[in-house]
Amino acid sequence: MPAWLFALFAGAFVLYTDDYVIAGVLPEIAREFGVGEARAGQLVTVFSVTVALAAPVAGIALARVSRRLLFGAALLIFIGANLAAAVADSFTMLLILRVLAALAAAAATPALFAYAAERAPEGRTGRYVAVVALGVTGSLAAGVPIGTWIGGRFGWHATFLAMAIAGAAALVFLLGTLPYAERAGGVPGIAEQLRVLGSPPVSLGLAANCVLMTGSMMMLTYQASFFAAVSRADVDQRALAFALSGTAGLAGVWLGGLATDRWGPDRSLRVGIGSFVGTMVVLWVLGFFRPVPLFVIVAIGTVQGGIAFWNAPAIQARLYLLAGPVAGQALALNTSGTYLGVALGGAVGGLTLSWAGAEQLPIVAAVLGAGALVLLGVAARAAQTPVATRLRARSGARRPGR
Template identity: 70%
Template sequence: MPAWLFALLAAAFVLYTDDYVIAGVLPEIARDLDVSEAQAGQLVTAFSLTVALAAPMAGVALARVSRRHLFTVSFVVFVVANLLAATTTGFGPLMALRIVAALAAAASTPAVFAHAAERAPEGHIGRYVAVVALGVTGSIAAGVPIGTWIGGQYGWRATFVSMAVAGIAALVFVLATLPREHGRTGEVPSVSDQLRTLAGAPVLLGILANCTLMTGSMMMLTYMAPHIDAVSEASVDQRALAFSLSGIAGIVCIWLGGRATDRWGADRSLVAGIIVFTGVMGILAALWFARPVPFSVLVVVGTIWGGMAFWNSPAIQARLYLLAGPVAAQALALNTSGTYLGVALGGAVGGMTLSGLGAGFLPAVAALLGLGALALLACAIGASKRPVRGETTAADVA
C-alpha cells in the first residue's frame, strides 16, 4: 500500500483524537478555568456539533479546491487553534478555539476518506478506506490515553500543545507523500446537481441508516460502564479490560469489514454487520434477566459488539463513494455530519434510557435502533436499484 495512504491514516488519527482527548483532561480544565465539569464537557459537545453542521457545507463549498491546498490550510488552522488553546486563560476563548479547530476538522475529515477511495485500485476501495478508518479506532485506543497521560503529567495545556505538534507532523507526512493534483474544476458538478444527488433516496437514506446505527453503538459505548456494573459484579480493572478488548476488536473488524466490502459488496457487508450488531444487542438485553452474569460471558459478547460497531465503517464509506460518483466527497462530508450527530444522539438517548428505564434497557433500545437502521438501509438499497429516466442504476454497489 502506498505511503500517502498511511499519511491519510495519520491525519484521521490526529483529527479524531483532538475531538475525544478533551474527555481525559476535563477535571483539570474545569478546575483551572473555574467552571464545573459539566460545563467543561460542553467543549466536546460544541466540537461534535460544529463538525456535524459544517461538514456538509464545507464539502459543497470546497469541492473545487485541490486536496493538497485543502489539507494545508485546514491543518494550519488546526495547529494554530490548538496552540492558542494552550495559552488561553478563559473558558469562553477556549470554547471559541475548539469551534475553530472543529471547522478545520469538518473541512478535511471527509476529504481524507474521499481521497483514499478515489485513489484505490479497482476492487480495493473497502480496504483502502479501512486503513484510513483505523485512525478513528486508533484515536480511541491510543490517542486519547496518550493525550490524557500528557495532560496528567504536564497539565492540560500540554495536551493541546501535543495536538498541535501532531497536526504539524501529519501535515508534513501528507504533503510529502500525497500525489499532486492539477485542479479539480472539471470534475465538479454545479451546486444544484450536487444537492440533487445528495438529497436522492439512495444516498440520504443510507446516511440516515448510518446515523441511526451510530446512535445505537455510541449509546452503548458511552454507558458501557454502568451497564457492566448493573449486569455483572465486575471490578474496575475488569471494566478497563472490557473497554480495551472492545477497542482491539474494533481495529481488527475495521480491516475485516473492508475486505468483506471488496469481496461481498458494500450493501451485503452492511446488512451482515447490522444484523450481527442487532443480534448481539438482543443477547445483552436477555442477559439482564440472568444477572449477575459471569464477567467472562459478558466480555465475550461485549468484544463481539465492539468489533461489529466498527465493521460497518468501510462499507458505509465505499457505498456512498460508489453511489455519489463525482460528488462522492460531498456525500462523505454529509455522512461525517450524520456520524457526529449519531454520537451526540447516542449520549442523549442513552442518558434518557439510563435515567428513565435503567441500565438493563440500554441494549434493548440499541437493538431497536439497529432494526431501524436495517429498515432504512433496505429502503436505500431498493431506491438505488430503481432506474431513473436518463440515469443508470446503482445496482453495482451490491
C-alpha cells in the same frame, strides 16, 4: 499500499484524537478557569456540534479546491488553533479556539475518506477506506489515552501543544506523500449536487448511518453502566472489557473493509448490522440471568466492539460508489450524521437508563439497528430503479457493487 494512504491515516488519527482528548483533562481545565466541569464539558460539545454543522457546508463550498491545498490549509489552521489553546488565558478564548479547530476538522476529515476511495485500485475501495477508518478507531484506542496521560503528567496545556505537534507531523507526512496531480473530473453545479445528495439511495443511506450510530454509540457510552447492572464486574474488570472492545474495534474496521471488497457494501452492511442486532438481543436476554459471569460479559463486549466498527468502511464505500463526483459532499453529510448519532446516542441512552434501567439498553439498541437495516434495504431497492440509474449516469457516479 502507497505511503500517502498512511498519511491519510495519520491525518484522521490526529483530527479525531483532538475531538475526544479534551474529555480526559476537563477537570484540570475547569479548576484553572474556575468553571464547573459541566461547563468545561462544552469544549467537547461545541467541537462535535461545529463539525456536524460545518462538514456538509464545507463539502459543497470546497468541492473544487485542490486536496493538497485543502489538507494543508486545514491542518495549518488546526495547528494554530491548538498552539493558541495551549496558552489561552480565558475559558471563552479556549471555547473559540475549539470552534476554529473543529472547522478545520470539518473541512478535512470527509475529504480524507473521499481521497482514499477515489484513488483506490479496482476492488480495493473497502480496504483503502478501512485504513483511514483505522485512524478514527486508533484515536480512541491510543490517541485519547496518550493525550490524557500527557495532560496528567505535564498539565492540560501540554495536551494542546502535543496535538499541535502531531498536527504538524501529519501535515509534513501528507504534503510529502500526496501526488501533485489531481484526478480529472469536474464538480457538478450546486443544483445537481443537491439532487444527488437528496436521492433516496443516498439520503436513506445517510439516515441509516445516523440511526445505527445512535444505537451503537449509545451502548458504547453506557457500557460500564450495563456491565455494572448485569454482572459483579469491578472497575478494573470493566476497564479490561473496554480495552478488549477497543482492540476488537481495530480488527473490526479492517475485516469490514475486506468484506466490503469481497461482498460489496450492501451485503457487508447486512452482515454487520444483522450481527449488531443479534449481539444486542443476546445481551438483553442475559440481563434476565443476573449476575452474568464476567468471562461471558467480556467475550460479548469484545464481539460488540468489533461489530460496532465493522460497518464504517462499507458505509463510506457505498456512498462513494453511489454519489460519484459528489462523493466528498455525501461523505461530509455522513460525518455530520455520525456526530449527530453520537449525540443522540447519549441522549437516548440517558433516557433509557433513567426510565427503564441499564439492562434495557441493548433492546433499544437492537431496535435502532433493525431500523437502520430497514432503511438500507429500502435504499438498496431505490438504487435499482430506472430514475436512480439515470440520475447516477447523469452525475457520473460509479456503479454500485463495482
